[in-house]
Amino acid sequence: MADYKRLISGNKRELLNFKGNLLSTAAGKTVKSIMVTSAMNGEGKTTAALSLAYTLAVNAKDNVYLADGSWNSPKMDKIFNMGEVQGISDYFRGEVGLDTIVRQTLTENLSVIPFGKKTTNSMEILKPTMLKEKIDELRSKCDYVIFDSASIMGSADIAVLSTFFDGVIMVVECEKTKWQVVDLAKSKLESAGANIIGAVLNKRKFYIPRWLYG
Ligand SMILES: Nc1ncnc2c1ncn2[C@@H]1O[C@H](COP(=O)(O)OP(=O)(O)O)[C@@H](O)[C@H]1O
Numbered sequence: 001m002a003d004y005k006r007l008i009s010g011n012k013r014e015l016l017n018f019k020g021n022l023l024s025t026a027a028g029k030t031v032k033s034i035m036v037t038s039a040m041n042g043e044g045k046t047t048a049a050l051s052l053a054y055t056l057a058v059n060a061k062d063n064v065y066l067a068d069g070s071w072n073s074p075k076m077d078k079i080f081n082m083g084e085v086q087g088i089s090d091y092f093r094g095e096v097g098l099d100t101i102v103r104q105t106l107t108e109n110l111s112v113i114p115f116g117k118k119t120t121n122s123m124e125i126l127k128p129t130m131l132k133e134k135i136d137e138l139r140s141k142c143d144y145v146i147f148d149s150a151s152i153m154g155s156a157d158i159a160v161l162s163t164f165f166d167g168v169i170m171v172v173e174c175e176k177t178k179w180q181v182v183d184l185a186k187s188k189l190e191s192a193g194a195n196i197i198g199a200v201l202n203k204r205k206f207y208i209p210r211w212l213y214g
């Protein structure tokens with residue numbers, strides 16, 4: 001069994017309703033590209049992104065691209081045993097096309113885009129020219145792009161990046177991250193103009209829609 005199935009095994013049932021929630025909160029707007037973020041590191045972004053992507057691919061039979069955008073600790077290459085391969089950072093820099101970086105996994109309908117060449121300079125992923133167009137190109141090739149991002153408080157520019165996606169999901173680690181910090185992170189996204197479509201209350205496994213969260 002692939003590692004990632006172990007990572008998400010506790011999460012599947014809760015995620016079954018996720019697509020319905022996505023659609024119902026989107027109010028007629030097509031939500032195809034989704035950024036997964038959180039206020040702080042370690043709250044469970046990668047796990048939630050993986051679970052959401054897997055559920056959409058397997059249960060909803062949608063063609064899903066799971067992209068690793070967590071420049072400070074990219075993990076998808078290890079999780080999916082890919083070795084050192086090119087990925088989204090190389091694509092954003094304009095060095096490779098989508099054909100090179102989108103990798104079909106053993107799970108039908110689920111493709112992974114690893115981070116690619118490592119960098120400690122977040123600007124390489126946040127500031128390329130035509131970034132929105134590149135994200136939109138990804139979006140046009142599949143049913144859903146799930147973008148596993150870095151955390152909001154770690155970067156001044158993550159809020160701007162979030163506006164290039166149709167929707168943003170915030171992961172909140174229950175009983176760990178202070179609500180003031182979550183509020184501050186959420187208002188950073190909102191003042192940039194992000195469309196927050198929901199929150200994952202992690203390690204309690206509740207999914208709450210926007211009307212309840214806000
Ligand atoms: N729902 C959960 N229940 C238990 N452990 C979890 C859950 N979600 C994440 N974890 C664990 O918490 C740690 C951080 O999760 P991760 O998804 O890597 O966070 P992030 O991507 O936000 O840094 C990992 O060890 C992961 O296995």
Ligand SMILES: [Mg+2]
Nearest residue numbers: 045046070073
């Ligand atoms: Mg992560």
